[in-house]
Amino acid sequence: MRKKLNIKNRSVSNRKRREPFFKRHRRFFAFTASTLGLTALFITIIFGGFLLYTQVVSSPxxxxxxxxxxxxxxxxxxxxxxxxxxxxxxxxxxxxxxxxxxxxxxxxxxxxxxxxxxxxxxxxxxxxxRRPVVLVNMDGLFIMDEGGVLFKRYATEDRLDIPVVTGLEGRKDKWKFTTGPALLKLVRVLEDAERFNLTNISEINADPVHGFSVVTLKEGIRLDLGSGDFVEKFEALEKIIAARGGKLGGIESVDLNNDRGVVVRFARSVNERGGTT
Structure with missing residues (x-):
């Protein structure tokens, strides 16, 4: 006689026993706990740092x-x-x-x-x-420093007694690459000069064709210098002045940019007395 299978008991014995809720979700709770702990630690550090900062910045x-x-x-x-x-x-x-x-x-x-x-x-x-060296009249009056930088528009409160550069009106586009560097070279030569020092110059004129000319402050003599070789030209001028005993009286202008050599022009009164032209 066949034995009856106890299917009901077998199904009960094969069914897995369900784990407790907290045990089944222990990873989730562990992660949540660690996150909350780190958050609390972070808040504590921030708050402590803020308190420390307020104490430091208010410390006498x-x-x-x-x-x-x-x-x-x-x-x-x-x-x-x-x-x-x-x-x-x-x-x-x-x-x-x-x-x-x-x-x-x-x-x-x-x-x-x-x-x-x-x-x-x-x-x-x-x-x-910045050390102001000249005033540049170019679509307004600007102050130029020792580096050739036009750093400020001139105002009466600046109270500067320095030479004025003329002839640059409407030539602002040529300042950076041509006129500015050439003028800076001339200014540096004048700063190192003895007789024709920058402090004894009232005006520097920049002509687009003939180059630079300067007018002395005391004697009012115009010196035509061209666009380069300024040191050599002033050396030639010094030789001429030395030949006249160091005197500048009667000279109206000196052309140092002439292919024929240095040309000295005297005032009319000197010419009438037999001066040399």
Whole structure:
């Protein structure tokens, strides 16, 4: 006789026992717990850092007490410090050296600024100013520095007693590559000259065809120089003046750009007395 299979009992015995809920989702809970822990740690660090920052920036030990400024000649120190927002009592950590330098260099007379912070409360500022050499009349009156840069439109408060460059009206497009570099060469020669120094020049004229000519301040003599070889031309002029005993009286103009040599023109009164032309 066949045995009856107990199917009901077999199905019960083969069914897997279900694990508890937390055990089945332990990875999820572990991940959630670690995430919450890291978040709490991050918030604690941020909050602690904020508290530390507020204490540091309000610390009287880090307040700016000393400001040393060097290199100033024309620029007023108080106006420069105001422009840079450098003031005593400000927290030194809140001062950006690069931003302060940029603010100082926004003054047209400042060529370069260097700011160094020295903890706990000192800021050193070194200034390199632009040196005005001539006024350039070119679609307005501009100040040119020793590097040939037109850095500022002239204003009455500048109070500059330097030569004026004329003849450049409407020639602004030629300034950068032709007129500007040639003028800078002439200015540097005049700065090194003794008798015809830049301080003894009232006007520099730039002619597109004949080049440069200068007018002396005291004697009113016009010197025609052309567009180059300025050193050699002034040396030739010095020889002529030495031959006249170092005297400039009676000379109206000197053409140093003539293929025939140096041509000296005398005033009419000198010619009438038998002077040489």
């Amino acid at each position: 030990r880090l307040m700016l007490k000393t400001i040393n400024v060097t290199g100033l000649e024309r620029v007023d120190e108080d106006s420069l410090l105001k422009l840079a927002d450098l003031r005593r009592g400000r927290n030194i950590l809140a001062i950006s050296a690069s931003r302060t330098e940029a603010a100082i260099e926004s003054n047209p007379y400042v060529k370069e600024a260097r700011v160094v912070k020295v903890l706990p409360g000192t800021v050193n500022v070194r200034i390199v100013e």
